Amino acid sequence: MDIIRAYASNNLCYIAAKKMTPKGIVVHSTGANNPMLKRYVNAPDEVGVNLRKNYWDIPKPEGKNMCVHAFIGYDRNNQVRVAEILPLDICCWGVGKGKKGSYNSNPAYIQFEICEDNLHDIIYYEKAFGVAAEYCAYLCNRFNLAVDSIVSHKEAHERGYGSNHRDPDHWMKNFGETMDDFRRKVSCIINNDGSICSDKENADTSRKIHDGDLVSIADNAVYYNGKAVPDWVKSLRWYVMGNQNGDRAVIDINESHTKSIKSPISVKYLTAEKQGIKK
Template sequence: MNLRKLILTNNACFKAGKTIIPKGIMVHSTGADNPWLKRYVGPDDGLLGKNQYNNHWNQEKPGGRQVCVHAFIGKLADGTIATYQTLPWNHRGWHAGGKANDTHIGFEICEDGLSDSTYFNKVYREAVELCVYLCKEFGLTEKDIICHSEGYKQGIASNHGDVMHWFPKHGKSMDTFRSDVKSGLASADPVETAAPKKYYRVQIGAFSIKANAETMLSKVKAAGFTDAFIKYSE
């Protein structure tokens, strides 16, 4: 995954400052033949490329609409695929048009003409890897992932068809997507926990006369054992 960050701080959604506890992930696609990230993410950071129309979403109400998502997946200026985080993950987004805004992280996949299998496979894989990352980050599973059209059927999102107008054209569905996320989670590196340290102490001697103990302590420290000490016991 090629994850980068450009928070849309000028968007009214970001300024609203509301947060959520993420309980799921909602997959969207943009519904426009424009795979370039610069259409939605801006200003140019040197990788996105310049948006000559300045109609990206880093403004109060893009196109007069109250819209904002947590991330976009699409093309950089050089044609490579990347993910741009555009809201803090726990920020309440404006992406679902329903109750899912209160519970779901939402991201958009930039559509092209819907027929380029090379582009589709790249953004599909990027989306799977993003979901694996988010599931690990927030303790979710593949069962917590839906697309916008599934959200509508569940009554928690507005009536949109994404992504099921696109995925089947390339032999994919949300079930295959969830399966791929599940596989990604299973193959992810386990979190390593540091083993507790164990200490072994070595006693050099026991002395009834304090001066003799101090003499031995001096010899031991002079030999380089600076952590040596005297412990008194009855």
């Protein structure tokens, strides 16, 4: 799996370096509207420059003793990726404490944050939780963890091993999903080599193109009439102006609003990059 490694060596948690053997995974989300990794991760070549330097590679981010093992969000090229900021054999300071103890150290869980956006963009939601599920599958295989040992911060609290937070269940609820759905997806990736899980993703892709969406075009794309799509068209992102049936869409205005081409194309060549305002 493609993982950025940029350890937060100035964070007090990294310096404490308490050893651990992972017994499970806690999924968090950040609680702030900023889906860019650079907000939290100090890796300018991979995630872009954080001029304010308020990433977590400082002794106490936001004045607190806190750190997690990884973040998931947009890198500098607007790809959703994983960035690990702690080695996975060091306890993190993530989930706080509950009645029975803390998944920070006893027992120690790997913990990561999914960078939140405004919590209403289904395209970012599906990309971010899709990468999170792949990352969990990778961690389960690598550390021989059961899928049942994956919990949200909210569930960690309910089990008595974390502070009273709602993340990320409150975000999933906006899209009708729960942690059970998430664990099912992780199992699917582990058990089926990705094939059945990606079938579902393909079905989602066709559902996802709507009037007003901003889309990119596949390299092998042809227009609905069979003619080749010129390279300059494929190099730009376009707004979709109509989706008359399940397969045919019309790409019209480019992202910077300088061109209009009104060209019909099959939705199978389109990837939604931003959700349209209109439904």
